[in-house]
Amino acid sequence: MKYVIGIDLGTSSVKVLLVDQEGSIRGEASESYSLIQLKSGYSEQDPELWVTQTAKALNRLVTETNVPREDIGGISFSGQMHGLVLLDQEHRVLRHAILWNDTRTTKQCREIEQKLGENLLKYAKNPALEGFTLPKLLWVREHEPEVYSQAATFLLPKDYLRYRLTGRISMEYSDAAGTLMLDVSAKRWSPEILEAFDIPQHLCPELTGSDERVGTLLPVMTELTGLGEHVQVFAGGADNACGAIGAGILRPGETLCSIGTSGVVLSYEENPDADYEGRLHFFNHGKPDAFYAMGVTLAAGNSLTWFKDTFAQGLSFDELLRNLDQIPPGAGGLLFTPYLSGERTPHADAVIRGSFIGMDAGHSRDHFVRAVVEGITFSLAESIHTLRNSGQQILSIVSIGGGARNETWLQIQADVFDAEIVRLESEQGPALGAAMLAAFGLKWYESLEDCAAAFIRHSKTYKPNPERVQVYADLFKIYQRVYADTKQLNKSLEAYRA
Missing domain, CATH: 3.30.420.40 (ATPase, nucleotide binding domain)
Structure with a gap:
């Protein structure tokens, strides 16, 4: 029997799910981490905790299920949306991540609305809300210019975690759509939005599809997780997108x-x-x-x-x-x-x-x-x-x-x-959706719909x-x-x- 793992990087904990080729859950593990709330309305997290706690959860999952590690073929991710992780030229974290539920950016939201007008909905397809990533980036530029000046790129939480596991910097479309910088329809970084706020293109990472293979585990991560170096890593999706797949x-x-x-x-x-x-x-x-x-x-x-x-x-x-x-x-x-x-x-x-x-x-x-x-x-x-x-x-x-x-x-x-x-x-939610993206990426199924037919079972229907x-x-x-x-x-x- 072959297996995949879905990793769901949530706001308070990470959950990892082991799923076999028939869609049966063979094991799960989770590890928690804390929020950093320096002021009212502030919500931050130390990205290093995502890495250490995920590695710990994966190691426990592999150990407790006692599945031969050569039979685990792929992993993929689901993650909390919108959080800003700023990296320098050496890809080191410059400050704590500012999370989706941080509300300090009302001023920046009004600035976005004023500058972009109708173009905001034309390209980003979403209104300017405090939870999104662009307002956070503008806040850092205004209040922490010394940090912003060192930034070489930014990532979202699960994309940072994936980078630490594989060494590859990238962001997939479903999460990028929550930044207010993506041209959602065209699936590219919006030059109109970036130019309006003088944000250099190089700050935005390479874009990938959710089912795209992005590499394998770094040697240090095979040691920490107990997974094999053959494991294929797939980009994954935003938590809501993976929740949709998992349902x-x-x-x-x-x-x-x-x-x-x-x-x-x-x-x-x-x-x-x-x-x-x-x-x-x-x-x-x-x-x-x-x-x-x-x-x-x-x-x-x-x-x-x-x-x-x-x-x-x-x-x-x-x-x-x-x-x-x-x-x-x-x-x-x-x-x-x-x-x-x-x-x-x-x-x-x-x-x-x-x-x-x-x-x-x-x-x-x-x-x-x-x-x-x-x-x-x-x-x-x-x-x-x-x-x-x-x-x-x-x-x-x-x-x-x-x-x-x-x-x-x-x-x-x-x-x-x-x-x-x-x-x-x-009901396994986003973690199952992430596992399904890995199964689809490994070509276990010809389509996500075929994967859903095998993995998802309805229990009861309630009629109006x-x-x-x-x-x-x-x-x-x-x-x-x-x-x-x-x-x-x-x-x-x-x-x-x-």
């Missing part, structure tokens, strides 16, 4: 709903000129010559975590959701908006905050739980609504993450989204109930009004926030 989102009309700390709705797209007018993110897919549109709810699962920690300490999530099916749609006239951290889609508003609307003395804790679950789902439905209004046909949605662990919540998704909801038999679909359609209209009706109130309250 089988590889054809037109296929859509993913992922509810973790944040929430994502992601839909496959083949048209490079698709125009969502900045209302949704538009990135290159990990599948060659494909794309995806994506909406984000910043505090999806995090809203439920906040509620549990604040009002139901000591309960597990299963216990908290135990009576979810006992409360009817609409939670007895109670609505929740999950804007605890601001909102990304469709409003891109850092000031807005969450609300409970319609509370009365007859509401129990179970009503509030139902309202939180429905509010999270309504927020994700905003992205579904935008996709459909842009011409996407969405009939079936694969649901993963915390929202796929409760059957009532899965049925709520089917009724709110008015689409069949599919749960996977085994026509009566509840109509109830939720009416409630969704009310939900959509809450943002506009509370926007000014939240702006007025901003000065009182700690």
Whole structure:
């Protein structure tokens, strides 16, 4: 039996997954690392930890599974997007990486909008948000000119990790799409954007496809990881792109709903000129010559975590959701908006905050739980609504993450989204997508679709109930009004926030 490994470099830990040729998971390991938060809104990480912890996880995976190392043929990567890693001429790290959830760059975002105008969406296909890479680069140039002057190139987190494993500097398209410097449709660094900000072309690394072979392991890395020098290394993809591959989102009309700390709705797209007018993110897919549109709810699962920690300490999530099916749609006239951290889609508003609307003395804790679950789902439905209004046909949605662990919540998704909801038999997320890119790169399968047919198995399908679909359609209209009706109130309250 032959094997591949998928490496998912997350924000708080790295996960490595060993998969055989039939798509069965034969082992996994993970190692954590810490954030560096020097000030409010700052979020950084030491790139060296990515390397040491990944090597440790790989070594443990190889040792504990006891698979002959000559049978492990390839590895590939998934990684947290947008993080800025600056390297000097000798490819040494110049400063800690600035991560995707760092929000210090509001000023630079306004500068990008002012200078590029309509060209920002024309080329980068995405609005200027604090999480993206270009604003971080401009911030370093303004506030740390001595660091910027030494920079020879920049990389994103998993691309830096891959460089340390192989010695090759490169960046693949799905992650490069999140820098705001890539011409997403043309799959090249945008000369128009680079020239507008006087960024030299040599600062941008070579671009590769997600399934492209980029080398083999350096000798020092074979020693640290326990893997053989024959192992083929493939470029990999951004975490959302690999999550899409790992859920089988590889054809037109296929859509993913992922509810973790944040929430994502992601839909496959083949048209490079698709125009969502900045209302949704538009990135290159990990599948060659494909794309995806994506909406984000910043505090999806995090809203439920906040509620549990604040009002139901000591309960597990299963216990908290135990009576979810006992409360009817609409939670007895109670609505929740999950804007605890601001909102990304469709409003891109850092000031807005969450609300409970319609509370009365007859509401129990179970009503509030139902309202939180429905509010999270309504927020994700905003992205579904935008996709459909842009011409996407969405009939079936694969649901993963915390929202796929409760059957009532899965049925709520089917009724709110008015689409069949599919749960996977085994959910491994971006790490599995990375492993599939390695399997495809090794030519185990003729296409990623063939690989998905072997690796991904559906467990159960939830069909929308026509009566509840109509109830939720009416409630969704009310939900959509809450943002506009509370926007000014939240702006007025901003000065009182700690």
